[in-house]
Amino acid sequence: MTAISIENLNKHFGVVHILKNISLKVEEGEFVALVGPSGCGKSTLLRIVAGLEKSSGGAIRIGARDVTNLPSMQRDIAMVFQSYALYPHMTVAENLGFCLRMQKRPTNEIAEKVREAARILHLEPLLDRQPRDLSGGQRQRVAMGRAIVRNPQVFLFDEPLSNLDAKLRVVMRAEIKEVQQRFKTTTVYVTHDQIEAMTMADRIVVMDKGEIVQAASPMEIYSRPKNIFVAGFIGSPQMNFVNVSVNDKGAASLSKSTNTAFAQSPSLPRGEYVLGIRPENLNLQQGDGVPARVTLVEPTGAQTYIHTRTEGGDELVAMVDADVVVRSGEIVRVKPSTSSFHLFDVSSGERIKFPRAIA
Amino acid sequence: MSSRPLFSVGINFIVGWGAVLLLVFPIIWMLLTSFKTEIDAISPEASLIFQPTLDNYRAVLGRSNYWMFALNSVGISAAATFLALLIGFPAAYSMAFHPTERTKGTLLWLLSTKMMPPVGVLVPIYILFKDMSLIDTHLGLILLFLVANLPIVVWMLYSFFKDIPRDILEAARIDGAGLWEEFRFILLPLSGPAISSTALLSIILCWNEAFWSINLSTTKAATLAAFIATYSAPQGLFWAKLSAAAVLAVAPVLIMGWVGQRHLVRGLTFGAVK
Numbered sequence: 001m002t003a004i005s006i007e008n009l010n011k012h013f014g015v016v017h018i019l020k021n022i023s024l025k026v027e028e029g030e031f032v033a034l035v036g037p038s039g040c041g042k043s044t045l046l047r048i049v050a051g052l053e054k055s056s057g058g059a060i061r062i063g064a065r066d067v068t069n070l071p072s073m074q075r076d077i078a079m080v081f082q083s084y085a086l087y088p089h090m091t092v093a094e095n096l097g098f099c100l101r102m103q104k105r106p107t108n109e110i111a112e113k114v115r116e117a118a119r120i121l122h123l124e125p126l127l128d129r130q131p132r133d134l135s136g137g138q139r140q141r142v143a144m145g146r147a148i149v150r151n152p153q154v155f156l157f158d159e160p161l162s163n164l165d166a167k168l169r170v171v172m173r174a175e176i177k178e179v180q181q182r183f184k185t186t187t188v189y190v191t192h193d194q195i196e197a198m199t200m201a202d203r204i205v206v207m208d209k210g211e212i213v214q215a216a217s218p219m220e221i222y223s224r225p226k227n228i229f230v231a232g233f234i235g236s237p238q239m240n241f242v243n244v245s246v247n248d249k250g251a252a253s254l255s256k257s258t259n260t261a262f263a264q265s266p267s268l269p270r271g272e273y274v275l276g277i278r279p280e281n282l283n284l285q286q287g288d289g290v291p292a293r294v295t296l297v298e299p300t301g302a303q304t305y306i307h308t309r310t311e312g313g314d315e316l317v318a319m320v321d322a323d324v325v326v327r328s329g330e331i332v333r334v335k336p337s338t339s340s341f342h343l344f345d346v347s348s349g350e351r352i353k354f355p356r357a358i359a
Numbered sequence: 360m361s362s363r364p365l366f367s368v369g370i371n372f373i374v375g376w377g378a379v380l381l382l383v384f385p386i387i388w389m390l391l392t393s394f395k396t397e398i399d400a401i402s403p404e405a406s407l408i409f410q411p412t413l414d415n416y417r418a419v420l421g422r423s424n425y426w427m428f429a430l431n432s433v434g435i436s437a438a439a440t441f442l443a444l445l446i447g448f449p450a451a452y453s454m455a456f457h458p459t460e461r462t463k464g465t466l467l468w469l470l471s472t473k474m475m476p477p478v479g480v481l482v483p484i485y486i487l488f489k490d491m492s493l494i495d496t497h498l499g500l501i502l503l504f505l506v507a508n509l510p511i512v513v514w515m516l517y518s519f520f521k522d523i524p525r526d527i528l529e530a531a532r533i534d535g536a537g538l539w540e541e542f543r544f545i546l547l548p549l550s551g552p553a554i555s556s557t558a559l560l561s562i563i564l565c566w567n568e569a570f571w572s573i574n575l576s577t578t579k580a581a582t583l584a585a586f587i588a589t590y591s592a593p594q595g596l597f598w599a600k601l602s603a604a605a606v607l608a609v610a611p612v613l614i615m616g617w618v619g620q621r622h623l624v625r626g627l628t629f630g631a632v633k
Contacts, residue, residue, distance in 0.1 A: 052529050073535040085526035089548045098544075102535035146534070 002061075003028040003186035004049065004154060009058035011044055011210075018044050020210045022058070029184040031177075033201035035194055035233070041210040043158055046190045050079050050156050063153055073102075078147035079156040082163060084139045086131040092142050093118075093127040099150045117145040120179070137168045141175070148179060155180065157189040161196065173200060194234050198222070206230050228349040231276045231342060237305055240282065242314045243346070244275040254290060256312025262290050263336045267355040274344040279305065279319035281340035284326065289335030292316060294328050308334060386609075393602035400598040415603035419590075425607060428586035432608075435497060435582060436565035439504035440558050446505075447512035448554075452546070454513075455520030456528065466517065469510040477507075477570050488575055495576045503575070504565045511564070512557055519553035520546075559619045566612045583608035 004026040011019040019041045026032050034042040047053040049060060051072035059068045067075045078099075086095050096117055097110040118124045121141045131139055140160065147155055160176070161169045177200050180187050191197055197204045198218045205215040206229075214226040225231035231239045242262070243255040250268035251261040252275055263275060283289070284306065292308035295315075299322060306318045306326055316334055326332060343352040392400050394411040419425065454462045484503070485494075493499030523546070531545045547554075569584035576585055587608050590601035 050529075050533060052532070072529075072533045073537065077533065079530065079533050081526045081530060083524055083526045085524065085530035087527060087531070087545060098531070098536075099534035102540060146530075150534075 002026070003030070003063060004188065005059075005061040006045075006049070007059045007061075009045070009048065009060065010056045011041070011048060011053070012056045018210050019048075019055075022210075022212060024205060024212065024215065026186055026188060028186055031180055031187045031189065031200060031202045033197035033204050034188065034190045034207060035192065035197045035204060036207035036213075037233070038192060040207040042190045042192075042207050045207070046079075046156055046158055046188060049154075049188060050077055051075050075154075076152050077154045077156055078150055078152040079158065080140075080143045080147055080160045082159040084131075084143040084163075086139055086142055086146075088131050091128050091130055092123060092134070092145075095131065095142055096123075096127075096145045096149050099146065103150075113149050117149045120148065120182075121145045121175075136164050137172060140164060140172055144176065144179060148183060148185075151183070151185075153186065155185050155187040155189075157187065157191075159191055160189075161191070162193070169196075176200065194236065198234070204234070206233060208233075224351070225276075225342065226351055228274060228276065228344045231344070231351075235278055237279050237317050237319065239276045239278050239342075240316045241344075242275050242277075242316065243272070245272050246270050254310060254312055254314055256314055257290060257310050260290050263341050265339055265354070268343070269352070269354060272346050273352060274346055274349070276342040276344060277316075277336045277340070279317045281337050282316060282318040283335050283337050284318055284320060284324065285333040285335050287333065289333035291331055292334050294326055294330045294332055297326060297328050306332070308332060310334075389602045389605050392599055393606045395599050395602075397597060397599045400602070415599045416607070419600055419603045419607065423586065423589065425586065425604075428581055428583045428608075429611070431497070431580055432566055432582040432584075432611075435500045435504060435580070436562045438497075438501045439508060439565050440561040442501070442505045443508045443512040443561055444554065444558060447509055447516055447557075451513050451516035451520055452542075455517050455523075456525065466514065469513055473510050481574060484571075485575070493575075495579050495581070497580045500572065500576060500580050500582070503571050504568060507568065507571075508561045508564055512561055515557045515560070516550070516553060519550055523549055555619065559615070563612055563616060567609075 002025050004024075006022055006024045009019055009022040010017070022041075022045060024032075034045060036042050044053060048055045049062075051067070051070060055068065059066060061067065062075055062077070087098065090098065093114050096114045100110045100113060114127070115124075118127055121144060123138070123141055123145055126134060126138060126142075131142065134142065143160070157176070161172055164172060173196060176189075189197075189200065201218060203215060204218050204221050206213045206221065208229050214221060214230045216224075221230060221234050225234065225239075228241065232241070244252040244262060245255055246252045246268045248270055250264055250266045252263045252268060252273070253260060254262050255272070263277075290310055292310045292314075294306055295309050296305075296307035298305040298307070302322055303319050304322050304324065304326075306320060306324075308316050308318065310316065318334060320326075343354060344350065345352055391407070393415055394413070395409050396412055396414065399406075399409050454466065488494045488499055491499075493502070527549075528541055528545060531541050536544060566582070567584065568582070569588070572582045572585045573588050576582070587601060587604045590597045590604050
């Protein structure tokens with residue numbers, strides 16, 4: 001069953017067209033991540049779903065109800081803000097129980113539900129504290145608790161982890177995912193962090209300039225990005241892009257370099273393209289491949305990022321195992337592993353489909 | 360190494376206490392004069408050593424109805440302040456949380472009304488008051504003080520509201536709070552310090568407002584400021600009695616300011632100490 005249905009949603013701020021004809025369906029229990037660079041409209045979209053912002057056109061349904069013109073309080077949603085937005089003058093318990101108090105539920109029922117949420121999120125010892133006495137992670141948990149206490153139809157998250165340090169972010173990421181799976185609540189999660197989106201979401205919606213560019217499962221987005229934008233946005237380090245020309249035999253050579261074939265596949269269509277290759281699919285060869293000078297070596301522990309520049313000036317980053325020893329200034333040969341590259345149209349940036357050779 | 364901090368501490372000490380002395384000197388002088396005889400008070404050799412007397416206080420309390428003036432001051436200041444908060448709170452709320460492109464202009468216009476000297480509108484206001492039979496009435500002064508203080512009340516509350524993160528109000532809205540609940544459970548508790556410091560400032564301003572009180576009231580609605588002015592009569596200036604009257608007039612508000620100074624300072628600097 002569809003939990004959230006957004007149809008032809010538009011939003012103008014004055015003359016600026018923030019959201020352009022957005023249509024999206026979120027299934028019940030699904031975890032959807034909205035990602036995109038800042039200013040792409042993802043937070044505005046979430047705020048419109050929450051009822052905090054009015055749309056300029058289009059419709060939103062939550063469950064079977066048309067909520068387009070309903071105020072936030074009648075939409076049966078819960079939202080976790082980037083700033084946590086805890087009520088600073090209330091204790092943790094009062095923060096958790098506020099929505100139930102607004103619904104005029106009996107005191108013992110409120111206390112019961114607050115205790116239950118506190119137990120799930122390990123907040124029991126903190127119930128009498130005020131938000132200012134809590135750490136960032138604890139505040140984040142209270143914000144989560146406030147969302148689960150009311151058992152809403154939809155959870156909305158607006159970059160909830162961006163104020164936490166890297167280590168805590170990993171912990172909270174798992175906790176949010178765990179809570180979502182436990183309650184099986186439909187979730188829309190806005191983030192600019194593609195790792196969060198990849199690890200948490202059932203489906204990723206990539207947005208750019210107010211439009212949905214691609215909506216698919218994390219692995220689909222990763223392995224079959226719809227265009228150069230998506231290919232570049234998802235994945236870290238970013239995918240390498242080089243201009244290539246493909247001859248009749250399916251050999252792609254770097255446009256800026258010598259005629260050495262960079263990649264080859266008999267099924268490649270002839271023409272000029274942008275070739276995309278993920279760093280982990282770029283091999284450092286002994287004899288074969290395009291010569292390139294190593295400009296920077298970045299060890300990260302398990303892997304090392306090797307930045308190289310071909311003689312034509314193409315910049316390529318390879319991700320190799322930590323035991324591969326390469327020094328800055330050295331000449332290496334780079335080559336994509338078989339058929340693991342992507343082709344994009346030079347002018348439109350759209351992905352070009354071609355049959356993959358079986359390696 | 361250590362002489363420099365010591366030096367700057369010394370400078371701070373001198374400048375700080377110098378400023379304090381400069382500011383409280385008139386009040387101390389007024390207090391001293393109020394215990395002098397009229398002869399001592401006008402004697403050209405001002406002296407700190409004299410025979411103190413309570414005669415002035417006796418005369419002031421006996422001759423004129425101090426308590427009526429005091430009650431007028433309390434009533435008019437309180438009512439004007441209450442009304443200013445009642446109107447200023449929603450006004451500041453809407454400008455802080457739902458600004459339009461005209462909000463900045465409105466705020467500036469509000470402030471600009473304070474830039475004009477009151478005497479500039481004395482004649483039109485006098486005529487208006489006369490036509491509406493508001494001269495020497497409590498209602499007249501309340502309305503006038505309300506209008507005079509509203510810009511300051513709106514500005515103070517506005518700058519406080521600007522510091523409240525919008526997210527908190529939005530979270531409350533999602534949690535099911537309507538406009539009234541938002542006011543009652545979120546905004547009012549959060550703006551307690553701002554409201555009390557704004558109220559305190561407004562009361563002080565009303566209390567000390569002399570121009571309108573002297574010009575538009577005579578006996579029935581006159582406040583303590585007008586009470587002081589009665590000692591500067593055509594028959595002469597009674598320095599000692601005037602001082603005693605002034606002490607009696609400012610004492611209540613001075614005490615109130617003293618008691619509420621923590622709030623006042625916090626309220627006036629809330630942007631800075633967040």
